[in-house]
Amino acid sequence: MIECLLIDDDLDDQEVFKLCVEKLSNKINFTGLTDSVEAVSSLNSNSNYTPQYIFLDMNMPKMNGMQCLALLRQIHRLNQSKIFMYSTTSEDTMVSKSKAMGADNFIVKPARMAELKARLIEIFEL
Numbered sequence: 001m002i003e004c005l006l007i008d009d010d011l012d013d014q015e016v017f018k019l020c021v022e023k024l025s026n027k028i029n030f031t032g033l034t035d036s037v038e039a040v041s042s043l044n045s046n047s048n049y050t051p052q053y054i055f056l057d058m059n060m061p062k063m064n065g066m067q068c069l070a071l072l073r074q075i076h077r078l079n080q081s082k083i084f085m086y087s088t089t090s091e092d093t094m095v096s097k098s099k100a101m102g103a104d105n106f107i108v109k110p111a112r113m114a115e116l117k118a119r120l121i122e123i124f125e126l
Contacts, residue, residue, distance in 0.1 A: 016116065040072065058098075
């Protein structure tokens with residue numbers, strides 16, 4: 001089973017992402033969290049949960065995606081997790097900064113579900 005975590009404060013974006021994942025494979029276990037602070041706390045305290053794929057929204061209240069990324073990369077057991085920044089922002093400086101901080105890649109939120117599905121197929125190697 002593939003463990004996939006999306007941390008995004010926008011419930012609509014979470015729902016679209018979840019629908020795409022569910023249509024791709026029943027071998028992907030999707031978890032969506034809306035609060036980056038709670039997500040980091042949960043991942044720190046629950047050593048039984050190690051998602052292989054983590055998608056982080058850039059623009060969230062309390063703690064933005066870059067701050068969250070920095071903290072996630074400090075959790076040793078997540079070293080093998082693939083972390084993708086997932087945002088409407090596509091500024092080259094943000095893309096390069098996030099990769100320098102440990103993001104595996106940067107995904108601009110697509111306008112259509114078909115685009116997201118195609119991107120996720122590549123990521124999950126389905």
